[in-house]
Amino acid sequence: MIVAETKDKETEMRLKDKVAIITGAGTGIGEATAHKFAREGARVVLAGLPSDPVKDVAEAIVANGGEAEAYLGDLAEESAARECVEAAVRRFGRIDVLVNNAGIFIANAETDAYRVEDFERTVRNNIRTAFLMTKFALPHLQKTRGNILFTGSEAGINGSAGFTPYGASKGFLHAFAKGVAMEQAKYGVRANCVCPGPIDTAWTRGPGGPLSLEVQKMIDGMVPLGRRGSPEEIANVFAFLASDEASYVTGALLLADGGVTPAKGSPGEMVPDTLREIPKGVLPLRHSHEGLRGKHVHLAK
Numbered sequence: 001m002i003v004a005e006t007k008d009k010e011t012e013m014r015l016k017d018k019v020a021i022i023t024g025a026g027t028g029i030g031e032a033t034a035h036k037f038a039r040e041g042a043r044v045v046l047a048g049l050p051s052d053p054v055k056d057v058a059e060a061i062v063a064n065g066g067e068a069e070a071y072l073g074d075l076a077e078e079s080a081a082r083e084c085v086e087a088a089v090r091r092f093g094r095i096d097v098l099v100n101n102a103g104i105f106i107a108n109a110e111t112d113a114y115r116v117e118d119f120e121r122t123v124r125n126n127i128r129t130a131f132l133m134t135k136f137a138l139p140h141l142q143k144t145r146g147n148i149l150f151t152g153s154e155a156g157i158n159g160s161a162g163f164t165p166y167g168a169s170k171g172f173l174h175a176f177a178k179g180v181a182m183e184q185a186k187y188g189v190r191a192n193c194v195c196p197g198p199i200d201t202a203w204t205r206g207p208g209g210p211l212s213l214e215v216q217k218m219i220d221g222m223v224p225l226g227r228r229g230s231p232e233e234i235a236n237v238f239a240f241l242a243s244d245e246a247s248y249v250t251g252a253l254l255l256a257d258g259g260v261t262p263a264k265g266s267p268g269e270m271v272p273d274t275l276r277e278i279p280k281g282v283l284p285l286r287h288s289h290e291g292l293r294g295k296h297v298h299l300a301k
């Protein structure tokens with residue numbers, strides 16, 4: 001007997017009815033994650049700085065038939081992080097997933113020339129945001145047996161010359177994610193960390209960023225797959241980890257880096273041009289390269 005696989009579209013949605021907070025959701029990887037989660041059936045709360053195009057992303061999701069709420073505020077402020085969590089609960093009644101994705105990469109200087117103010121900005125926006133959001137969301141995630149995702153980085157595993165505090169801030173998140181996973185398992189809460197390699201956002205492409213145009217040209221050659229990843233390729237990994245399909249995954253550091261973390265030399269230079277194209281994807285992204293807009297980037301002379 002042949003049994004037809006007749007799943008309707010709704011049952012295929014991996015995040016149906018889940019409520020997710022995504023931080024840094026106005027641009028780059030966060031924008032892609034917002035669209036991806038909405039397509040998978042999640043109701044989303046999109047958080048970002050007041051200058052980020054978060055409302056625009058929320059409106060695009062609503063126009064596509066999804067449910068989205070924008071929250072504007074500096075999540076490194078205790079009151080804003082608390083308010084963001086409260087706004088999610090007020091609007092949707094629950095929280096199932098927290099994606100700690102907000103972050104900055106705003107300086108390029110060797111450690112002795114790295115400005116203390118840039119170190120402090122890095123700690124504030126990369127670490128403090130994730131700690132505060134996790135702290136305030138946990139009581140709600142314990143009620144739903146939800147899960148937390150972090151955006152780590154290959155730089156958090158190997159360190160990163162020229163921006164050592166940035167790499168170290170990601171190393172903090174890796175250890176924090178694992179600690180939270182161990183601690184919260186008894187409540188049914190999972191925590192995992194995705195570690196992207198170079199992703200095609202304002203951070204790795206275009207003028208005005210922390211990497212010189214010369215270094216930007218070298219990136220693809222360093223990656224075994226011969227190219228940057230797209231924001232959507234990271235969003236796809238988040239969607240799996242946030243879903244019940246990943247119910248046995250916790251405390252994981254998952255590399256989504258084109259192979260760059262274990263690579264040595266320039267293996268990407270051997271990749272033929274035909275394989276270097278970044279997948280077009282399906283998400284309607286409009287702000288992939290706007291994450292540094294309005295942010296001061298310091299480059300040591």
Ligand SMILES: NC(=O)c1ccc[n+]([C@@H]2O[C@H](COP(=O)([O-])OP(=O)(O)OC[C@H]3O[C@@H](n4cnc5c(N)ncnc54)[C@H](O)[C@@H]3O)[C@@H](O)[C@H]2O)c1
Nearest residue numbers: 024027028029048049075101102103125153198199201291
């Ligand atoms: N692009 C890459 O190559 C790459 C590689 C590894 C990891 N990552 C990580 O991915 C995440 C997203 O980076 P992206 O490349 O999409 O850059 P992006 O600049 O487009 O996105 C980061 C977003 O976070 C927001 N944000 C920063 N501080 C905030 C705060 N205090 N409150 C609220 N929002 C805040 C920013 O305004 C921005 O919109 C970051 O955590 C980054 O460390 C990026």
